[in-house]
Amino acid sequence: MERTLSAGDIQFGYAKRYFEEFISSRPKIREALNKVETPAILMDLEGIKARYVQIRYHLPEVNVYYAVKANDHIDVLRALAEVGSGFEVASSGELEKVLSLKVPPERVISSNPVKPEEFIDFAYRSGVNRFAVDSFTEVEKIARVAPRSRVYVRVTVPNEGSDWPLSRKFGVDPETALDILEFAKEKGLVPVGITFHVGSQCNNLRNWFIAVRDSSYLWERARSRGLRLMVLNMGGGIPVRYLYESLRVEDVAYYVKGLLRKYFSVPPYELQIEPGRGIVGDQGVLVTRVIGKAKRGEENWVYLDTGVFNGLAETLGGIRYPMFLEREGDLKEWVVGGVSCDSLDVIARNIYLPEPEVGDRVYILSAGAYTSVYASEFNGFPKPKVICL
Numbered sequence: 001m002e003r004t005l006s007a008g009d010i011q012f013g014y015a016k017r018y019f020e021e022f023i024s025s026r027p028k029i030r031e032a033l034n035k036v037e038t039p040a041i042l043m044d045l046e047g048i049k050a051r052y053v054q055i056r057y058h059l060p061e062v063n064v065y066y067a068v069k070a071n072d073h074i075d076v077l078r079a080l081a082e083v084g085s086g087f088e089v090a091s092s093g094e095l096e097k098v099l100s101l102k103v104p105p106e107r108v109i110s111s112n113p114v115k116p117e118e119f120i121d122f123a124y125r126s127g128v129n130r131f132a133v134d135s136f137t138e139v140e141k142i143a144r145v146a147p148r149s150r151v152y153v154r155v156t157v158p159n160e161g162s163d164w165p166l167s168r169k170f171g172v173d174p175e176t177a178l179d180i181l182e183f184a185k186e187k188g189l190v191p192v193g194i195t196f197h198v199g200s201q202c203n204n205l206r207n208w209f210i211a212v213r214d215s216s217y218l219w220e221r222a223r224s225r226g227l228r229l230m231v232l233n234m235g236g237g238i239p240v241r242y243l244y245e246s247l248r249v250e251d252v253a254y255y256v257k258g259l260l261r262k263y264f265s266v267p268p269y270e271l272q273i274e275p276g277r278g279i280v281g282d283q284g285v286l287v288t289r290v291i292g293k294a295k296r297g298e299e300n301w302v303y304l305d306t307g308v309f310n311g312l313a314e315t316l317g318g319i320r321y322p323m324f325l326e327r328e329g330d331l332k333e334w335v336v337g338g339v340s341c342d343s344l345d346v347i348a349r350n351i352y353l354p355e356p357e358v359g360d361r362v363y364i365l366s367a368g369a370y371t372s373v374y375a376s377e378f379n380g381f382p383k384p385k386v387i388c389l
């Protein structure tokens with residue numbers, strides 16, 4: 001007789017297959033899983049390099065600037081520097097780390113449209129001279145602190161279907177973008193291009209479609225106003241798998257290449273992307289430990305030694321991580337609580353796991369991006385240690 005699959009079988013089966021696939025090609029991580037002190041994030045440096053190479057392979061005409069904020073561990077940055085990646089930084093702290101690896105400043109850009117003046121100053125003195133802008137104020141600031149720098153303007157594009165939308169905070173409409181570029185020129189800066197961000201974890205190809213199409217219109221209008229643009233920066237947004245499959249790098253790349261062919265009859269002099277999540281997101285596993293269990297009304301609660309304040313902040317925005325536990329037996333539905341006393345500290349609901357015991361290790365997959373960098377020591381609990389293997 002055929003057995004129908006329950007929601008739990010599907011969810012836990014997916015997590016199990018993902019876990020097994022992840023460790024099967026990563027013997028060093030497999031070995032460390034049961035040894036490391038929890039909580040710890042194990043990062044696969046070879047996997048990160050492979051991701052970079054894969055993106056380059058599928059987008060050979062596009063320069064890659066890794067968005068450091070996704071995971072700024074020095075070993076991660078070193079691995080990427082070794083394979084020739086560029087870097088996108090937003091702060092002096094990030095820039096110092098990148099420069100400490102002897103990365104030439106020409107391989108560094110800064111695409112956060114609103115930057116502290118001291119950072120612009122430090123970047124400029126370090127040899128970084130490419131900055132994003134999306135306001136007249138920012139242009140004035142850069143003109144004052146970093147004269148003759150190259151600037152590219154951030155335009156608003158739809159962020160629908162991205163799990164971590166960014167567009168409401170940054171970006172301007174095409175008309176204002178042109179005015180800002182012209183203003184930059186008047187101020188002695190070099191207006192070089194356009195940037196957009198389709199939203200992080202973008203599983204909606206339509207966002208790229210609108211973004212590239214509208215950029216091409218803006219490009220032409222800039223030309224007719226005497227501005228010769230050189231750079232199209234396509235931001236981040238490449239997704240990774242979480243508790244559902246996502247578009248793959250090659251899917252996004254194939255589609256974006258088509259759009260560029262269609263909308264830019266003369267390709268921009270330099271094409272750029274700034275993936276963060278897409279390079280490191282699925283190259284790390286967070287190893288945690290069960291610290292408690294409780295039945296609350298109808299709900300089964302399991303508590304881990306990490307939480308939304310110690311690395312899993314993105315769960316608050318809706319990211320659902322696959323979780324795996326090495327036990328057999330019937331699956332139950334769990335609410336997964338974090339380690340702190342705060343009631344906001346709930347990692348996930350509707351997670352199917354076999355009955356865990358206190359002390360069991362729970363493996364949280366796809367924990368390589370926006371985890372360690374967000375972690376605090378709220379309530380005195382340690383941040384997960386990042387271990388690069």
Ligand SMILES: *Cc1c(COP(=O)(O)O)cnc(C)c1O
Nearest residue numbers: 067111200236237274275276277
């Ligand atoms: C955060 C950020 C990125 C990286 O985004 P991902 O979705 O992680 O790829 C790229 N560019 C800018 C300007 C960003 O702020």
